[in-house]
Amino acid sequence: MPSESKSFGEFDLIQRFFKTGADQMRSNSDQAIVLGIGDDCALLKPIPGEEIAITSDMLVEGRHFFTDADPGLLARKALAVNLSDLAAMGAKPLGFTLAIALPKVDIAWLEAFSKGIFAIADQYSCPLIGGDTTAGPLTISITAFGSAPSGKAIRRSGAKAGDDIWVSGTVGDARLTLAALRHEINLSTIELKEIEHRMHAPVPRIDLGIKLRSIASAALDVSDGLLGDLKHILNQSQVGAEVFLDQLPKSVSLQKQSEAIQNQFAASGGDDYEICFTALAAHRDAIDAISKELHLPITRIGRITANTGATETLQLLNNGDLLSDNQTAALLKSFDHFAK
Ligand SMILES: [Mg+2]
Structure with a gap:
């Protein structure tokens, strides 16, 4: 639908495909998110006695996924690999940001992608709290935030002989x-x-x-x-x-x-x-x-x-x-x- 595509600017893209879903999720989500999508920054409020875990993963077309990858599954995997990093530290998901570069505005692709990302975000109670879109080679970059009791996040450095x-x-x-x-x-x-x-x-x-x-x-x-x-x-x-x-x-x-x-x-x-x-x-x-x-x-x-x-x-x-x-x-x- 090229005529419809042309009418979409960056703001429309965020509004149509990401903000509504994010708002719906946030209303049910953790107290830790003071402010989600829509301002210059999201605001997170650390849970008393806990530390915030942060991880970032980028997926690039042709390197991390095939060009014809199913957009819903791709979205799911992009968030899943970040959630997996939180899991490895023993952190509970709080929210994530999404930066996405798109070679063109493909409405069907974006619909499937946003559906996929909100399905897994909902499954793991990890709402979208911010992001950015731009034109460019298809690249999906997610930063996920999690929370773990102070001193309890599991690091790579604690293994001991005999374990x-x-x-x-x-x-x-x-x-x-x-x-x-x-x-x-x-x-x-x-x-x-x-x-x-x-x-x-x-x-x-x-x-x-x-x-x-x-x-x-x-x-x-x-x-x-x-x-x-x-x-x-x-x-x-x-x-x-x-x-x-x-x-x-x-x-x-x-x-x-x-x-x-x-x-x-x-x-x-x-x-x-x-x-x-x-x-x-x-x-x-x-x-x-x-x-x-x-x-x-x-x-x-x-x-x-x-x-x-x-x-x-x-x-x-x-x-x-x-x-x-x-x-x-x-x-x-x-x-x-x-x-x-
Ligand atoms: Mg890892």
């Missing part, structure tokens, strides 16, 4: 989906349907993060690949780790692949948005209870070791056998290397 290492859900499915879409691997339409939501509609583990506040010693969300991300915890906590490759939680779909692909995708596939965390062995029963309560598998995949400097900080074991440094390095390689 268990855990991961939620299953890992490697988003990578398996990508492999199928890239025709690196053949999956039937039915098989693809069973797992593609893992890539297109990741579930931020907000409830898990909040429950882990008093249990986890360190945590992060798995965005770039389990082992590569775990290394961030090891670096920041100045510890080492032993990971049991055969214990990594894999979906039924991934288990149908060769052992080499299973291990590669589970160990280093990106985009899973599960929570990897460390905790004292004394918390095993509590973690099992959380797993049951949330109907979410939480699997113990290794343990934190002292970093003596004499050995590799990350050692992988497969059915009890220690992998060589070369084998470990191969598993840590990104999927692009794997594809070649």
Whole structure:
């Protein structure tokens, strides 16, 4: 509808697609938001005794998503990956801002996008509180704000030798989906349907993060690949780790692949948005209870070791056998290397 498109300026875009939905949500939302969309700034009022967690993620067409990506799913994922960062810190969502560059004003695209973003925002009680639109290559940038009791946000730096290492859900499915879409691997339409939501509609583990506040010693969300991300915890906590490759939680779909692909995708596939965390062995029963309560598998995949400097900080074991440094390095390689 080109004639209608031309009549939309920036203000109209915000008004039509984002402000009404934001206002409706805000009327039901947290006391922390004093002022939402419509002024020069939004105003947040910190909850007494809490700290504000802030995270930002940008998605760029062609780099983070395909050009023909479904706008509703794209919107959902753009907010989900930010909520996943809040989850990894044990923060409860407060609100988010959205900056979006659009190559053209496409009414149907914007309608689907705004519907998608408000659906997930509503699901996680995280209202839109501000933003910006401009012309440019399709780029979606979201900043999310969350809240956690003072001193209780879970950092990457708290892992200690002897802690268990855990991961939620299953890992490697988003990578398996990508492999199928890239025709690196053949999956039937039915098989693809069973797992593609893992890539297109990741579930931020907000409830898990909040429950882990008093249990986890360190945590992060798995965005770039389990082992590569775990290394961030090891670096920041100045510890080492032993990971049991055969214990990594894999979906039924991934288990149908060769052992080499299973291990590669589970160990280093990106985009899973599960929570990897460390905790004292004394918390095993509590973690099992959380797993049951949330109907979410939480699997113990290794343990934190002292970093003596004499050995590799990350050692992988497969059915009890220690992998060589070369084998470990191969598993840590990104999927692009794997594809070649
Ligand atoms: Mg993260």
